[in-house]
Amino acid sequence: MANEFLVFDHVTKRFGALTAVDDVSLQVKKGEFFSLLGPSGCGKTTLLRMLGGFERPDSGRIYLDGKDITDLAPNQRRVHTVFQNYALFPTMTIWDNIAFSLKLAKRPKDEIEDRVDEILKMIQMSEHAWKYPNQLSGGQKQRVAIARALVDRPSVLLLDEPLAALDLKLRQHMLLELDTIHDQVGITFLYVTHDQGEAMSLSDRIAVINRGKVEQLDIPAKIYEAPSTRFVASFIGDTNFFSGEIVSTQGDYCTIEGEGFPAICAYNDKQLKVGQKVDLSVRPEKIRVTLQPPPPEKGASINVYPSIVQDIVYQGVYTKYWIKSGELRIAALKPHSRFLLDQEPITWNDSVFIWWHPDDGYMVEAK
C-alpha cells in the first residue's frame, strides 16, 4: 500500500446517519495533478479535509510518502490547502501572509525574504506585497492564496474549488496559470471541483466521486470516452441514453433493443452476452443530423433513424438540436463553419435523419 505517494486506504467517514465517504481507496502518484470530481455533497471535500487533518476518518488509514498521517494534527502534515474563500489573513499584508508558514518553521530571515520575494515574482504580485488582502481583486487573492500554500514546498497542495468564486474569463485564465505553476513547482496537486471542464483540462487523472464512492478513476479522455457507469457518463458532459437489452451479438458488435426505439448496433468491447441489460451512451457531438440519409459509402452498419426536429438552440460554437426519434428526445450538436453553409438549413419540424457509427456509442451494464 505504501509504495504510492499518497494513499487513501479504505477510508470511511460518517456524519450522523450520512455516510459522506464510503470505503474509498485511492492512490496518487508523486507530482501528479489529481482531481476529485463530483456533484456537491458527494464527499470530495470531506476527503480533502481528512487529508488536511480537519476531519478524522471513522475507519481506514491515510498514508503520505509511506508514513501513516491519519492521526496527525493539521499543523503536523506537510500538506497545505488553498481554501475556496482564500482565507487570507486580513490583518496581515500580502508579504506577511505568504511568509506565515516560513516564519512558523523558524527559517532564517534571509531565506524567508528570498523565498517570499521569489514566489511573489512568480505570481507577478511583487508590487502588491505591502497591500492588505481587502485591497486585492479576486484573481489576485487567488494567486496569493496559492503562493502562501506553496512557499514552504509542501508534499501535497490541496485545492478546494479554488476557482469557484471567479468569473468565467478569470477562471479560464487562472486554469492556465495553475497548470503553469504545477509544472514549475512539481508538487503533487489534489484538486477538488464539481466543474468537469476544470478537471478535464488540468488533471493527469480524475477520480469521479458520487455518494461517497469512487465511480471511476482514470485519465480525462477515458473518463469522457469510456465512462464506467451511467452516473459518470451523465455527469461528465452531455449524453443520450438508450436503455435496452442485447438481443444478438456479431463479433465485436451487438444489437440492442429497447422500449420506444428501433434496434441499435453498438460496439461490444466488454463482450457482453445476449440478454444483458445495458445503457448505451451516445454523446450529442457524435450524432449527425442531415436532411438526406447518409451516403452509402459510410457503410451499412451505421445507425440511421428518420426523425423530427423539435427544438433548436443556438449556442455560438455550435447549434444544439433536440430531435424526436421514436419515443425518445435526443440531443445532437452541429458545429458552424463555412463548409456547412452550402447545406440546406435545418429548421423546426423538419424531417431529418440522425446517424452515428456503432463505435461512437458506449455501453455500460445496467444495474
Added chain:
Amino acid sequence: MSAAAKSRRGEWLITAPSFLWLALFFAVPAVIVLAFTFHGRDASGGVGEWSLSTWRELVDPDYPTIVWNTLRISFEVTLWSIVLAVPCAYAIARMGSRWRAIVAGSIMLPFWTSFVVRVFAWKTMLHPDGWLQSCYLGWLTARDCMFGWLPAFAQKALLSVGLASAGPVDPATSTILDSETAVVLVSVYTFLPFAIMPIYAAAEKFDFSLLEAARDLGAKNFYAFRKIFIPGIRQGLVSAVLMVFIPAIGSYVIPQMLGGTNCVLIGNKIFMRAIQNRNIPHASALATLMAISVLIPLGLSMWWKKRQDIRDRRRLEEQTARLMTSALEGGVQ
C-alpha cells in the same frame, strides 16, 4: 437644490438629534464642571465667587496616591475582564445558535437585578461569616497543611508567588471584605458583561476558517488564536477596554461598599466632597484632575501611534521599491 446638497441636508437631519443630545448632556456639563473649578464655595454649600482658591486647595498629599490607585485598580479590572472575556466570547461565537442565545442571555441576566442589590449580595458572601469567606479560609488552611512540611527555602518561594502565608492563618486579618481584592473582584464581576459583549460582537463576525488556514500552514492552536484571532477582533477589544476602563475609573459604589477604609478611590472622594462636604467646586476640580490624568496618556499614545504609522508607511514604501527593483532585475536576466 442639487442632489448632493439634498443628501447633505439629509445627513444633517439624521445626525442632528444625537449631536444635540451630546452637546446638551455632555459638552455643556463638561464645560460647567470646568468652570466650577475656578470658583470658590460659598457658605451655604453652593458655588461662590470666581477664584483660584479651589485649585490651591487641591494640593493635598492624599490625592496623587488616590489618583494613582484609581488608575492602577481600573487597569487591573480592565485586564482581568479582558482576559476572562476573550475566551468566553470565543466560546460563545463558536456555539450553535441555540446555545449561543442561552449563554448570551444568561450573561445579560444579572442586569435584571439592581446593581446595588448585587453588590450588597457580594458583601454578605464576603462577610467574615459569609460562605465565600469561609471557603477562602478553608483554602488557606488546606494550603498550609499541604505545603507546611516543605523546607524553609521552599516556603519562602511559595510565599513570594502568593501561594503561602507568612504565619498561621488568622481569620481576623485574612478577610477579603474591605480590601482592594474585594473591589477588584466585584468590579470584574460587574464589568465583565460589558467586556464580553463587544468582543463577542467582533468574534461573531470573525471568519473562523482563518484559524483552519493558520493550522493548515503549520500553526499550533494557541499560536493561531494569538496571531490570527486576537488581531481579528481588535476593534472589539478596543471597545471592551473603553467600556470597562472608563466606568471603572468613575466607580464609587463598589469601593464604598466593599473597599472599606482600605480602598478609597477618586470616585469616593468626589462623592464625599460633593455630597458630604457640600463643596461642589472642589468635587469638580477632582473630576477634572481625573479626566486630565486619563486624557494626557491617551493623547500621548495616539501621537506616538500616528508617528509609528508614518514610519511604517515609509518602511513599506522602501520595501516595495526594493522588491520592484529585484523583480525588474529578474525580468532582465
